Amino acid sequence: TGGLTLVATPIGNLGDLSPRAVAALRGADVVLCEDTRVTAPLLAREGVSATLVALHDHNEIGTTPRLVERMLVGQRLALVSDAGMPLMSDPGYRLVRAVIAAGLPVTAVPGPNAALTALVLSGLPPNPHLFHGFLPPRDGPRLAELARLRAAERAGLTATLIFYEAPHRVAESLAAMAEVFGPREAAVARELTKKFEEVRRGTLPDLAAHYATHAARGEMVVVVAPAPEEPATAEEDLDTALRTAMARLSLRD
Numbered sequence: 001t002g003g004l005t006l007v008a009t010p011i012g013n014l015g016d017l018s019p020r021a022v023a024a025l026r027g028a029d030v031v032l033c034e035d036t037r038v039t040a041p042l043l044a045r046e047g048v049s050a051t052l053v054a055l056h057d058h059n060e061i062g063t064t065p066r067l068v069e070r071m072l073v074g075q076r077l078a079l080v081s082d083a084g085m086p087l088m089s090d091p092g093y094r095l096v097r098a099v100i101a102a103g104l105p106v107t108a109v110p111g112p113n114a115a116l117t118a119l120v121l122s123g124l125p126p127n128p129h130l131f132h133g134f135l136p137p138r139d140g141p142r143l144a145e146l147a148r149l150r151a152a153e154r155a156g157l158t159a160t161l162i163f164y165e166a167p168h169r170v171a172e173s174l175a176a177m178a179e180v181f182g183p184r185e186a187a188v189a190r191e192l193t194k195k196f197e198e199v200r201r202g203t204l205p206d207l208a209a210h211y212a213t214h215a216a217r218g219e220m221v222v223v224v225a226p227a228p229e230e231p232a233t234a235e236e237d238l239d240t241a242l243r244t245a246m247a248r249l250s251l252r253d
């Protein structure tokens, strides 16, 4: 029967392509990918001869009905992105919804993912975490997005934050984060799984200062520590004091 398999591919180190990923690609009638120039060599290396079809943000809505039709007549489709887990800051979410709505099977071959790899190497609390993906590229919208996250923290969110960032924007992004989140611990994970893998840990202002003077190269992930515990407000203090006193009273009864 037809259906969809989401297949994770390496984020830099070709050794991370799993045997099950290769088997899923071999068994697919069609491999959907972001960029055929990236995926064709991967398939060629593994001797996979499936038809390649491009699926990207610009054609996902238009192509999805035709892809679902292929699955309805029994074709097996695999979805890969240029790197890592499909759908994670990559195309495929709308296709997955359409496949679920059509009652067709969808499964995944999990594997490399830059966000989780950076998180576990950051030395920051692994859970709860919030994977944000990319921030808006322009200053104003980026600051607004960070302010929204800070507002969520003020309302009680305590999660390690994970952002994807482009090397030419990392210095400004870190500066904006330092402005909004203050001098918190953070980590910048670069070139994960590759020869020059590096995790730089420090406070947000320190990291911002570093990247302001050292041009960064390669792909990177920024991980930010959760909001520190806010000192309780006077009102909360009163509330707690009152509850403690009541509890003591009821104990005496």
Ligand code: SAM
Residues within 6 Å of the ligand: 011, 012, 081, 083, 084, 085, 086, 087, 088, 089, 090, 112, 113, 114, 115, 163, 164, 165, 166, 189, 190, 191, 192, 193, 194, 219, 220, 221
């Ligand atoms: N789907 C991918 C995944 O599962 O990680 C992410 C795709 S997203 C379009 C690309 C971004 O992921 C890069 O800009 C960078 O932030 C991050 N990234 C991908 N590979 C990386 C690597 N080897 N080291 C550090 N960050 C990486």
